[in-house]
Amino acid sequence: MANALQTNTNQTNINGLCYKQNDINIHNNIVQISYCLDDLPFPVRDTMQMAIDKRTPVHLLTAHGCTGHCAFCSINSFFKLSQTPKWRGRSIENIISEIKHLKTLGVEHIKIIDDSFVDGNRDIQWCLHFKPSFLIL
Numbered sequence: 001m002a003n004a005l006q007t008n009t010n011q012t013n014i015n016g017l018c019y020k021q022n023d024i025n026i027h028n029n030i031v032q033i034s035y036c037l038d039d040l041p042f043p044v045r046d047t048m049q050m051a052i053d054k055r056t057p058v059h060l061l062t063a064h065g066c067t068g069h070c071a072f073c074s075i076n077s078f079f080k081l082s083q084t085p086k087w088r089g090r091s092i093e094n095i096i097s098e099i100k101h102l103k104t105l106g107v108e109h110i111k112i113i114d115d116s117f118v119d120g121n122r123d124i125q126w127c128l129h130f131k132p133s134f135l136i137l
């Protein structure tokens, strides 16, 4: 979309884009995405140095969504029309790999900011497997 705006080209072929034209809502084709979070690249951390300098924790997301049903929460509205599962988690190996990467960038403190850390297929066994992986860092 940024490229289309910059080059003043047509937005009708940009998958997943919704916009208003002449007071009509236009929804382009929905893109089929991978549900596996491990397939995604690690987040760009181009503003992270500020957090390191202030010694504040760097945020880390190990899962998306939540299967809870709290009435006041936007999660339910967000996923009502979505085709994706309400909760998706990364593998332990993928999480540890990102933490190791963050360490190489000078990160000493992280904060996990998942809406729901233990959810989906994560159970007590997953937690017991995760904890030792975390301690060897």
Ligand code: SF4
Residues within 6 Å of the ligand: 065, 066, 067, 068, 069, 070, 073, 074, 075, 076, 115, 116
């Ligand atoms: S994210 Fe928290 S508030 Fe929202 S549905 Fe899940 S448990 Fe409830």
